[in-house]
Amino acid sequence: MMTHEARNAKRARTGFSDQTGPWYKLDNAATIMPAVTTRRNTTLFRLSVTLDHPVKLVELEGALEKTVSRFPYFLVSLRRGFFWYYFQPLTVPVRPISDLGQPCVGHDIRVPGAPLFRVRLRDRTIACEFSHVLTDGTGGTTFLRVLLVEYFRRCGTVSEVSDLGFSLDGFPDPEEYEDAYHRFYKPGVPVPSALPQVFHLESPLIPHPGYRVISGVIPLDAVLAQAKARHVSMTEFLAAVYIESLLAIRASYVERKKRVRPVISLEIPINMRRFYPTKTLRNFSLFILPSVDSRLGAWTLEQLVSYVHHYMGIENDERRIATQISRNAGGSRKLVVRMIPLFIKDFFARILFVALGEGLVSGFLSNLGPLILPPEISGHVERVDFVGAPSQGIGTHASIVSLNGNLYLGFGSLLQSRDLERLFFSRLAALGLPVHVDCEGEA
Secondary structure, X not given: OOXXXXXXXXXXXXXXXXXXXXXXXXXXXXXXXXXXXXXXXXXXXXXXXXXXXXXXXXXXXXXXXXXXXXXXXXXXXXXXXXXXXXXXXXXXXXXXXXXXXXXXXXOOOOOOOXXXXXXXEEOOEEEEEEXXXXXXXXXXXXXXXXXXXXHHHHOOOOOOOOOOOOOOOOOXXXXXXXXXXHHOOOOOOOOOOOOOOOOOOOOOEOOOOOOEEEEEEEEHHHHHHHHHHOOOOHHHHHHHHHHHHHHHHHHHHHHOOOOOOOEEEEEEEEEHHHOOOOOOOOOOEEEEOOEEEHHHXXXXXXXXXXXXXXXXXXXXXXXXXXXXXXXXXXXXXXXHHHOOOHHHHHHHHHHHHHHHOHHXXXXXXXXXXXXXXXXXXXXXXXXXXXXXXXXXXXXXXXEEEEEOOEEEEEEEEOEOOOHHHHHHHHHHHHOOOOOEEEEEOOO
């Protein structure tokens, strides 16, 4: 009889080849995404860097070609099978394109032959936009770092680099594209308890294809000092400010006699590689969902900071995270689910995405951490930005990344309302943080 570990290893494998050629399975987190992709919910997230010189197109083209050859499992398009979606390798190379359009929109991964990532350039900016069907922030960051090293090598800025932690000239390890959710699935672990539907921002949408990005640049030490003074992490501190802003908006809706749900929740993604040893560059993140019930009374910022801190301390634990893997990976292993035709899976996936996905989330705060670059090139990168994928259900959400002593916090939004961004950054300024705010991307 096959052991539990052997079954997991079999299901974690994503690379295959048959008479039609090579192909890849989607990872567990990605399987629902094609069904819920729309012209607004593009699934594209963005990582961009601003250099100390105008981007050299020829060198970037060469660097991209070299980088893609090291990540062949990224050079794929989405295809429909009878039971599941799958990835088919592309034979046409991906070329850098202009970054003059809106961020994270205007690219439909459902079009046959469409790549699942794109590299854009404008003036001094190199931007990589990845579909979450393909990878998560860790995978996207790894790709960007390798691309930058090869770009600067071709520019003659560096010949050799240290501390990259990833060999550009090596061969892909199958573990780099494994489905780690299935590899670390534990049979018998219970699934999480059911959660309530929650409050959402209400606002007309920005005309398509608009996607507004409002970014705040804050000295990293200043933010860390605010968190340290409260004996919490930076993410916990910023999450508390985010929830406080959502509570204020909900209160304003109530004053205007709007009927709104009482619970506010904030989704905070967790990098699962912290708990499980894997090299995967596919999706491997889950989330923690601190929630507050407005019916329990008013919350001060300090109370929210304390609540989020202790909630994260309880939930940011491998045993708690394992329950989410049990729900997600365990469900897809059931024979009855596997044998349902794809068009029926798509129908129910859209329903479940609202009921058990965006319906449980009022806001989203993703902290990618520092963009760590080799010292030979870090001085040539002046800025980094991280923008989450558009979400029509949530409307507005925040993403964080840091570089060279600065914190870059970007709100991506499909909503005309800017109340959340205004309240959030105003609160940080009121706490004495020097915040520089800029806006782009709205049609």
